[in-house]
Amino acid sequence: MNQRTQLATPKLTAPKQKNYDVVIVGGAMYGSSVAWFLANNPDFNGSILVVERDLSYSACSTVHTNSCIRQQFSREINVRVSQFGAEFVKNFREFMGNDPRVTELRVHVPCGQRRFRRNPKRMP
Numbered sequence: 397m398n399q400r401t402q403l404a405t406p407k408l409t410a411p412k413q414k415n416y417d418v419v420i421v422g423g424a425m426y427g428s429s430v431a432w433f434l435a436n437n438p439d440f441n442g443s444i445l446v447v448e449r450d451l452s453y454s455a456c457s458t459v460h461t462n463s464c465i466r467q468q469f470s471r472e473i474n475v476r477v478s479q480f481g482a483e484f485v486k487n488f489r490e491f492m493g494n495d496p497r498v499t500e501l502r503v504h505v506p507c508g509q510r511r512f513r514r515n516p517k518r519m520p
């Protein structure tokens with residue numbers, strides 16, 4: 397039995413409020429990430445609701461990923477986004493305020509997916 401099956405799946409609950417400033421549908425990798433960054437943004441004072449239909453997360457793409465963070469892209473913005481993602485995952489506990497309950501994540505960073513350049517001027 398792996399760690400995922402040992403964890404109890406939380407029960408679905410109704411939203412506590414009637415209205416929210418931001419509603420995010422899907423609480424896996426992207427939904428949770430958007431919610432976390434928004435909640436941690438000092439310029440944001442609103443309320444956030446994350447709607448997730450499957451709290452086991454057993455069927456979503458996030459749990460099936462190969463944990464590979466590709467960093468080779470033809471556009472600089474994509475490279476920078478990916479580099480930050482790798483940095484975030486490598487230092488996940490630190491980003492979470494060094495909470496000892498937060499696990500260290502094991503990922504394959506960087507991921508060597510070979511790409512061929514068509515236009516070297518677009519490379520960073």
Ligand SMILES: Cc1cc2nc3c(=O)[nH]c(=O)nc-3n(C[C@H](O)[C@H](O)[C@H](O)COP(=O)(O)OP(=O)(O)OC[C@H]3O[C@@H](n4cnc5c(N)ncnc54)[C@H](O)[C@@H]3O)c2cc1C
Nearest residue numbers: 422424425426447448449450456457458460461462463464
């Ligand atoms: C086999 C596999 C390997 C992969 N390997 C890599 C990799 O190595 N590197 C990489 O960068 N990417 C990889 N990917 C892609 C990556 O996993 C996805 O891009 C990423 O997980 C998408 O995250 P997400 O949060 O957008 O979607 P998901 O993880 O699919 O989550 C969507 C969530 O939304 C919920 N949802 C959907 N509709 C509703 C609704 N109407 N109401 C309420 N909830 C809803 C679902 O239940 C689910 O929890 C891989 C994908 C697969 C399938």
